[in-house]
Structure formats: C-alpha cells, structure tokens
Amino acid sequence: MSDTISLPGGNARFGSNSGQPMTRRDGVLKVTGAATFAADNHPDGMLYAVTANATISRGRVTSLNVEAAKAHPGVVEVITPANRPPLAITPEAKPYPFAFNIEVLQDDTVRYAGQEIAMVVAETLEAATEGARLLAPTYEAETARVGFDDVDSFDPDAVGVGAPPVAEKGDIDAGLAKAVNRISASYETPAQYHNAMEPHAMVAQWDGDRVTLDTPNQALVMSTGAFGAWFGIPPENVTIRSPFLGGGFGSKAIVFGGQVLTVLAAKMLGRPVKYALRRDQMYGPVGHRGATRQAFRMGMDAEGKLTALEHLTTSTTSTFEDFIEPASNASHDLYASPALSSRHKAARLDIGTPGPMRAPGEASGSAALESAIDEAALAAGLDPLEFRLRNYAETAPMSDKPYSAKALRECYAQGAEKFGWSKRPMQPRQMKDDAGRLVGWGMGTALFPAPMFQAKAKATLRADGSALVETAGADMGQGAWTALHQIAADGLGLDIAQVEFHSGHSGLPDGGIAGGSGHTATAGSALHAAGKDAIAKLTELAVNDEASPLFGAGNIGVTARDGRLHRADDPSRSESYGEILARAGVSELGGEGQGARDPSSAEEYAMFSHGAVFAEVKVDPELCQIRVSRLVGAFAAGRIINPRLAASQLYGGMIWGIGFALLEEAVHDRRSGRIMNANLAEYHVPVNADVPPMDVILVDEDDRYVNALGIKGVGEIGITGTVGAIANAIWHATGVRVRKFPIGIEALL
Ligand code: MOS
Numbered sequence: 001m002s003d004t005i006s007l008p009g010g011n012a013r014f015g016s017n018s019g020q021p022m023t024r025r026d027g028v029l030k031v032t033g034a035a036t037f038a039a040d041n042h043p044d045g046m047l048y049a050v051t052a053n054a055t056i057s058r059g060r061v062t063s064l065n066v067e068a069a070k071a072h073p074g075v076v077e078v079i080t081p082a083n084r085p086p087l088a089i090t091p092e093a094k095p096y097p098f099a100f101n102i103e104v105l106q107d108d109t110v111r112y113a114g115q116e117i118a119m120v121v122a123e124t125l126e127a128a129t130e131g132a133r134l135l136a137p138t139y140e141a142e143t144a145r146v147g148f149d150d151v152d153s154f155d156p157d158a159v160g161v162g163a164p165p166v167a168e169k170g171d172i173d174a175g176l177a178k179a180v181n182r183i184s185a186s187y188e189t190p191a192q193y194h195n196a197m198e199p200h201a202m203v204a205q206w207d208g209d210r211v212t213l214d215t216p217n218q219a220l221v222m223s224t225g226a227f228g229a230w231f232g233i234p235p236e237n238v239t240i241r242s243p244f245l246g247g248g249f250g251s252k253a254i255v256f257g258g259q260v261l262t263v264l265a266a267k268m269l270g271r272p273v274k275y276a277l278r279r280d281q282m283y284g285p286v287g288h289r290g291a292t293r294q295a296f297r298m299g300m301d302a303e304g305k306l307t308a309l310e311h312l313t314t315s316t317t318s319t320f321e322d323f324i325e326p327a328s329n330a331s332h333d334l335y336a337s338p339a340l341s342s343r344h345k346a347a348r349l350d351i352g353t354p355g356p357m358r359a360p361g362e363a364s365g366s367a368a369l370e371s372a373i374d375e376a377a378l379a380a381g382l383d384p385l386e387f388r389l390r391n392y393a394e395t396a397p398m399s400d401k402p403y404s405a406k407a408l409r410e411c412y413a414q415g416a417e418k419f420g421w422s423k424r425p426m427q428p429r430q431m432k433d434d435a436g437r438l439v440g441w442g443m444g445t446a447l448f449p450a451p452m453f454q455a456k457a458k459a460t461l462r463a464d465g466s467a468l469v470e471t472a473g474a475d476m477g478q479g480a481w482t483a484l485h486q487i488a489a490d491g492l493g494l495d496i497a498q499v500e501f502h503s504g505h506s507g508l509p510d511g512g513i514a515g516g517s518g519h520t521a522t523a524g525s526a527l528h529a530a531g532k533d534a535i536a537k538l539t540e541l542a543v544n545d546e547a548s549p550l551f552g553a554g555n556i557g558v559t560a561r562d563g564r565l566h567r568a569d570d571p572s573r574s575e576s577y578g579e580i581l582a583r584a585g586v587s588e589l590g591g592e593g594q595g596a597r598d599p600s601s602a603e604e605y606a607m608f609s610h611g612a613v614f615a616e617v618k619v620d621p622e623l624c625q626i627r628v629s630r631l632v633g634a635f636a637a638g639r640i641i642n643p644r645l646a647a648s649q650l651y652g653g654m655i656w657g658i659g660f661a662l663l664e665e666a667v668h669d670r671r672s673g674r675i676m677n678a679n680l681a682e683y684h685v686p687v688n689a690d691v692p693p694m695d696v697i698l699v700d701e702d703d704r705y706v707n708a709l710g711i712k713g714v715g716e717i718g719i720t721g722t723v724g725a726i727a728n729a730i731w732h733a734t735g736v737r738v739r740k741f742p743i744g745i746e747a748l749l
Helices: 027-031 066-071 125-134 172-177 220-231 257-269 327-331 362-380 384-390 408-419 480-492 519-543 577-584 599-604 643-662 722-734
Strands: 047-053 059-063 075-079 116-122 138-141 167-169 181-189 201-207 210-214 238-241 273-276 292-300 306-317 340-348 438-449 455-462 467-470 499-502 558-561 564-567 574-576 588-595 608-619 626-636 694-698
Touching (some): 047 125, 047 257, 075 257, 181 362, 306 327, 327 362, 362 384, 362 643, 408 608, 408 626, 408 694, 438 626, 438 722, 455 480, 455 577, 480 499, 480 643, 519 564, 564 577, 643 694
Parallel strands (some): 306 340, 626 694
Antiparallel strands (some): 075 116, 201 210, 201 273, 292 306
C-alpha cells in the first residue's frame, strides 16, 4: 500500500493508516462478549417492560383485562391509552428530520398487526411477559387491507403527500413512437424486514429532568433533540449511549413508539425501565422495506440506444404515515436517454410504516430496472453488457451534470474479465453443468448516491505525543469506527495505535447519521479536519519557537507524520509533537473539525458510487431448485479507507442481494393481516449454504469533488445490481423471465 495519495489542490499528505486492511478494532470485545449492547444494561432498581401487540390489523381494542395483569405477582403497572401520561408534543409532531408519526398508545385504534396496544412493566421479564399475556385483548375488527389489490393507489403529489420528487425529461410517448424496439414490463417486490441480529432495545433512566438512554441508534445527537421534544426537556438533558449495534440497516435511524413509551414508563414509575423487542415484535412497529410494483416502458433505436425510459413505482405505506419507497430513483442517473420519467405512487395499507432499509429505493428499484434492462437488451438483440455500454451516461441523464467521478466502465471491464462474461451465449438454456443442471449468466449495474450529511469532531494532542479523537458516530457492526479511526489518525499524522477513539455517546461532537452510505465520508471528513486543526496549532507553536528546528518554517511548510513535524524543504529537520508541547508548557492541544459537502461541488456534480455485478446460477431442470453458484462484483466508490472492511460490506450487500432475489418475503395472512412468518425460521435470509464463492473487486477511483478525502460509501451499493444479475441469470439458464421477487421454484415450474 502506498502511504501517500494526492489530494485536490496539491499533494497533501494523507497518511499511512488509511488504505490498510485492518481488522475491526472492536472485534475482540465482541467475540469475547465484553462489548455491552443496549439490552445488556441493568441499572439498579430496573423494571422490565413487555408490550402486548395487536393481533388484528385494523379496528379497535374493545377490552384489555388490566385487572388480571395487575394482579399477577411482580407486575408494577399496566400502561394503556386510559392511563398513559401525556408527551410534551403530539405523536404526529415530527421533532426531527427522520421522525415518523409514532404509535404510543394514544388511542384504542389498531392500525396494523403488531402495533403495541399496552405495555406491562414488572419486576422481572417473566412477570411482565405473563402480565402482557393476561391482558387477553378483544377487538372490533374491520377487513384487513394488506395487499396492493385491496385498495386504490394514489398519486402523492395530487393529494399533497410528501413523496420522492417526480423527475421527468423529454417526451416519453414521442421517444417510444420513434423506437425500433420496445419493451413494457411490470415487476413486483415484496415487503422485507430489517432483521438486525440485535432487536431494538431501550434502557431508560431518569434523574430529575435528565434522562439517560441505552439504545442502539444510527443518529445519536439528532435523536437527543427528538427525545427532548417528546419529553419537554432540552436536548442536552438527554444522553444516548449507543456504543455497539448489532445491525441497523436503517431501522435504527428512526425512533419508534415503543422506545418512546419505555422512556415514558420510566418517568411515570420513577425507576429505570428496559424494553427489548422479541424477534416477532420486529415485524411491524419498527419499519420495513415496503412492497413495490414497478412498471417500465422503454424504447430503443436501431443501434440499441434508449429513446425513452419510464419507471413508475407504486409502493405500500401505512394509513398514518407517508414513507414512500423511492424505487424509481434508480432510473434517474444511470442510463442515458433523451426521454426519462421516474414517478411514484402509493397504496395505503393496514401495515406498520415502512422506512429506509439498506439501499432504500435503489435496492428494489435496481432489482426491477436491471431486469428490465436485460429485457430491453434482448429486444434490441444485444449482449446485456454491450447494451449497457451503448447507453452509458457520460453525464447524469436527468440533470446533465458531470459526475464527480465515474469508473463504471472500469467496473464493467474488470468484472466481466474476472467472470469470463465474453464466453456467454446470447440465447438462454445453452449451458449445463456436469450434473445436468441448467447454467445461466446474468449481470446488473450497481448504483448508489454518495451523499454527505453534517458532522463535527474533536482531536486532542496530549503531552506524551498521543491523541484522543471524538465524534458521536455509530458503528452498526460493519467496522465504521475502524475506518473512522484510521482517517482520524492520518489527520493527526500518527499511527492508529497512538490515537484513542471515542464514539457512540451523544455527549460527543455530533458525528451525524450512520446511514445513506455517507457516514465514513461525513464523520471521516470531520475527524480528519479536527486532526489537521490540532496540527496547525502545533505548527504555530513550533515555527514561532526559536528553540525548535522548525523555527521560521511557516512559509516553507511543515508536514506531520509519525508523530513529528518535519520541515517541508528538509524533512530531516523535525521535532516530535511531545517535545513541541513540552517546551511550550502545553499539556493538551485541541482541534475541531466539520464534515459536510462543499455546496458548490454539490451544485456542479452528480455524485454516485457505481458497480457491476455478474452472477451465475444453476437450476435443476426437473425440481427447478435455484442455486447461485458464483458472484463477481466490481465497485468504484472513491477512495477505499480499509479494503478488508469495504470488501466485507460489499460481500454482505451482495449476499443480501441473494436473499432479495431468491428468499426474502414477509407473507401476510389475508384474513387477519398478520405476518405469518415473523421469525427467522420462516422469514428466509441466506445461510452459508446459499452463499457461493464470491469475488469483490475494488476498482480505483479518484474522486476530487465528492469531498477533500475522495471518500464515497460502500454500505448499501452491494445489494443493487446483484438482484437483477441473479434474476437475469435465471432467465439465461431457463428462458423463463420472472418478474416477481423473490424468485422461487414455483415460478419456474
Ligand atoms: Mo441506511 S437504510 O441509510 O441505514
């Protein structure tokens, strides 16, 4: 690994920690059980909360046997709409950007199956569980509406509901009219659930008008504002501790009603309260990926160039909140077409509110888009890779902005080479393995935006030459803190071993949101800048000190590396940080930094990570069993801070793509509206046996505009591209085009 890189505006030294394939810094704590997750906390006097959850999906709770529950030994209180103390604001108020309407026992209405309808608080988990069972609710149920065909869909813009923006350019009908070949196809994706290993949990303890919350959270400081608003206290009176998360995938970026209720219960009872969701309670109250129906129309000219691309998504949302899966966004910025249209509609069902789930929009959108592109390539008589190259967007198709960097061509080339794509026969059902199984090859393009949010960080140089860096970021388990730690150490010109890293606590500088694949870029920029700021102050001390070998080097320049400042013109003249601080009589020197997108580059450039995924599947010709037998993904995502962890994120995303393509689906009982497979035994995700040999190629990409460090994100893009690649490989193996996910045996019979 090279230990210097060139940065925009010169050859600033980046440092030697970034680029190293370090293992997770918190790995040992986790595998030895020393890491404490939210639900591992047991403050003195703590009570346990268990909720009763609705078993109908629409109607009213007509009775709860509160007396029976309260009579059970150990039960301390039963909280229902009848005695729930008020919050400082209504459940419909949205006190922060990610807030949803929350379910907090505000009335007896049941809006979805799984909704919390009462909370029992007891001295033990067992007593609370039994108390919740004794409530034996009765209902007045109305007909459940849980499928697309149960309701009319609506146009959000027409009724003033917030939705992904309509994006249109050119004339679709005219483009289709002049096309030589056309396709029109509709795809369906199901509701999927986050299923983080660690279910949501909250341990709340009040001290006067201050509250401390142990809870896994992807947006720590922002959430203090939300809890402050709900409870009528200043944000600084709310402390959130979230040192470790067992997965989040977006569902821990939002605060849901059960977590708020727990804080309310602790306040009401004057004792700490813990609430940890059971696995089945994760299906409804804490978000999911909404189901979609996606309709495409595409036209191609004689050369196979798109003349029109239309993508209309209808997605499911709840009756009380407006989250609409932005799946059509996948078609904004990927393929060049003179006419483009991406729009969204929604259908209100008796379901919990969907929310962002790993690669929101693009995961479902690209599953459908990349399948449709495969159909278009076939209609145009072109190899699917050749078709994508003919429609390669040199500038962002909707906005016409140049890309900040786009190494997608290299992704296609390197992925195809590794996979052996050039040997692919055009027609389906041409290849078999030794066991007589049909073999098919498919591909998909991966795309995800490269956003930045806002973050702050602090760096403190200490007298002994070591340093402390601080930012309130979240690590969902993927190794974000390790990458951030590497960047921070480079900002300081220190080895990572000399830098202490503090995070996961809302009292630290706001590290922004761990989401949107923007956390490393945002919090990393803040940490790097904080280190640079501390070094700038240290440089001031040295160059103005006659006793320093760096005296007078201010204009010449000074570089920081290996814990020493060096004269730029003569690196042999150097001094250690500790020596400079000691002579100045300074015990600690602090720096501050911010991370955010430069508004002018945001205005000028379209910023995305890209990739190309190639899949091989094998299908048993008689049983129609489908196995993914090989996956190759090549991704360009700017500067890779830690190739081991970045690759691991991409493997994980691609494995999720296998789940999306073949396994994952929440199935509703049509009568009750309940999810029938609300458990990990029946809600299928890929297990080791489902995961084939995989290759991830990290394609070089020097992005000079995305941020000063050139960092994009890798957290979500792996799912995109993969789903379509697998679906297209299934078509290539069998000749059957399946337009409904997940693709199971029954679709091929
Ligand atoms: Mo993610 S769905 O941006 O946590």
